[in-house]
Amino acid sequence: MPTLPELSTRHIDPAAMPPGVAFMDGQYLPISKAKISVLDNGFLHSDATYDVVHVWKGAFFRLEDHLERFFRGMEKLQMTIPYDRPQIIEILKNCVALSGLQNAYVEFICTRGTSPTFSRDPREAVNRFIAFAIPFGSVANPEQMDRGLHAAITDLVRISPQSVDPTVKNYHWLDLVKGLYAAYDRGAETALLLDTNGNIAEGPGFNIFAVKDGAIATPDYGVLMGITRQTVFDLCSALGVRCEKRDISPDALKSADEVFITSTAGGLMPVTRIDDTAIGAGSVGPLTRQLTDQYWKLHEEDQHRITVPYPA
Amino acid sequence: MPTLPELSTRHIDPAAMPPGVAFMDGQYLPISKAKISVLDNGFLHSDATYDVVHVWKGAFFRLEDHLERFFRGMEKLQMTIPYDRPQIIEILKNCVALSGLQNAYVEFICTRGTSPTFSRDPREAVNRFIAFAIPFGSVANPEQMDRGLHAAITDLVRISPQSVDPTVKNYHWLDLVKGLYAAYDRGAETALLLDTNGNIAEGPGFNIFAVKDGAIATPDYGVLMGITRQTVFDLCSALGVRCEKRDISPDALKSADEVFITSTAGGLMPVTRIDDTAIGAGSVGPLTRQLTDQYWKLHEEDQHRITVPYPA
DSSP states (O other): OOOOOOBOSSOOOOOOOOSOEEEETTEEEEGGGOEEETTOHHHHSOOEEEEEEEEETTEEESHHHHHHHHHHHHHHTTOOOSOOHHHHHHHHHHHHHHHTOSSEEEEEEEEEEEOTTOOSOGGGSEEEEEEEEEEOOOSSOHHHHHHOEEEEEEEEEOOOTTTSOTTSOOOOOHHHHHHHHHHHHTTOSEEEEEOTTSSBOOBTTBEEEEEETTEEEEOOSSSOOOHHHHHHHHHHHHHTOOEEEOOOOHHHHHTOSEEEEEETTTEEEEEEEETTEEOTTSSOOHHHHHHHHHHHHHTTSGGGEEEOOOOO | OOOOOOBOSSOOOOOOOOSOEEEETTEEEEGGGOEEETTOHHHHSOOEEEEEEEEETTEEESHHHHHHHHHHHHHHTTOOOSOOHHHHHHHHHHHHHHHTOSSEEEEEEEEEEEOTTOOSOGGGSEEEEEEEEEEOOOSSOHHHHHHOEEEEEEEEEOOOTTTSOTTSOOOOOHHHHHHHHHHHHTTOSEEEEEOTTSSBOOBTTBEEEEEETTEEEEOOSSSOOOHHHHHHHHHHHHHTOOEEEOOOOHHHHHTOSEEEEEETTTEEEEEEEETTEEOTTSSOOHHHHHHHHHHHHHTTSGGGEEEOOOOO
16 A cells, blocks of 8 residues: 655745735735635636836836726726726735835736636636736846847747737737747847737837837737837827837848837837847947937826835 | 735635645645745746646546656756656656545646746746646536537637647637637637638637548647547547548538547537537537547556555
């Protein structure tokens, strides 16, 4: 008769975590205690939507826009949560204040959740809201911000809008992850994926912009409607710079004067090499620099700020 | 000065769970205690692969085949775990034996895991192995097994192999979930998705087969290489029934004599209505019945069985 191992009453998790605070089920928790069931459909079917807002120098930036996109995503996925926008703002403020982080990466998530019977019918699951604040992170590190990122155009095609609606921010990233590995193999630091027509789509967590002869273009098909992307449109409009949403071929991107990417995780970030091609002069271009400066200046204006009530 | 809420030291989870036992980090746990960090890339990027094997009357069915696919998937995703096949068999046996379940749904998972710094580089994450056993479940309930499922062909396109390799079993299900909601809206019980060429691909967790004039066909492009699908090939070969892997148009499917689906969750399951069309006579067909009987008979043969060492 074989001896069976003991059943533990509690999971002891050996993984090290960054600092931070999460919210789940009415409770605020250290990030290391914020866990979802392995049976949650948000995990087992990646049946979830989310958004990420950043806190910079003690204030959220464009939180209302992120909430707008989040609620639209939940509606499209037919999910409901017991919190409205003011309540979520309160929860996010509390997560950040409890974390003490002045610069934070703040994610809020709705998963399909679990059903007590492990039903295959998503309508029987109880949807679940989760939020967390951890230290601010960037796609590009300081050295890359200074000299520009090196990107590779992979032959991977970003998941088509015929399959998954890219305007619903989602966790379907295996194409992007495979792109990253392909880029690393070629000595690059990040990956650019194609759309179903062979044009440039987006990269892992960011939108892509090309500058040519003083005008800017960014793809519009099969990409996330990024909030930082929207901020670039706003800045261009204020500066009188033409900015078009249109297809960009890989060749057009490589022959651009400047290339930059945008993400809540880092803002505007320069790209100075794509595959073996130096972009423009191979260093960060003047319009990229100007827009990046304007982007961070915008953080000081009241219009997009919601301040965090840190304890004294 | 606003008062901040308390930080809890432990998450109290209100969700009800099915019975079952899980394995994580060397520990066997009640399924209700099996949780992954909200920061795990397996959740936040659906960067994971998995497999599901079933236990029927106290024995695993075709476990070696499921393990083969699982290890191939991890290799393609460049993931590694500290367990080899015999060790995983031991772990799965323990999960099922500890659960006491004679008929079980047994899932094993490798996620990219977490990195202590929340790095965006997947190479810096520590990959994580998880397994669990819960009660056996089926795509079709007993009534549906008896009268046949009603399916709808949606206009959703299953995520393309150009984006995500369908032979790596993965959690990218938002297209399938959207398909389910579309099917429910049309009064159907499950959904069939198209491939990028407009032919039939697969449904939520199952492959599709059509019977016409005594021969069988199943799609081969953009679909999971199902183990139950393989069992149908084996059974057809033994019975001398022709079974082809080829494209099937929606019209060809609707004009089939019989249609059935296959999944580890339920085996072979009849489909007797697609959209407004009755398939064949509108009841479960003779070849579907014969193959279903053979499928369950195969469970009694030693060739595919690994028995579970339940305690006395």
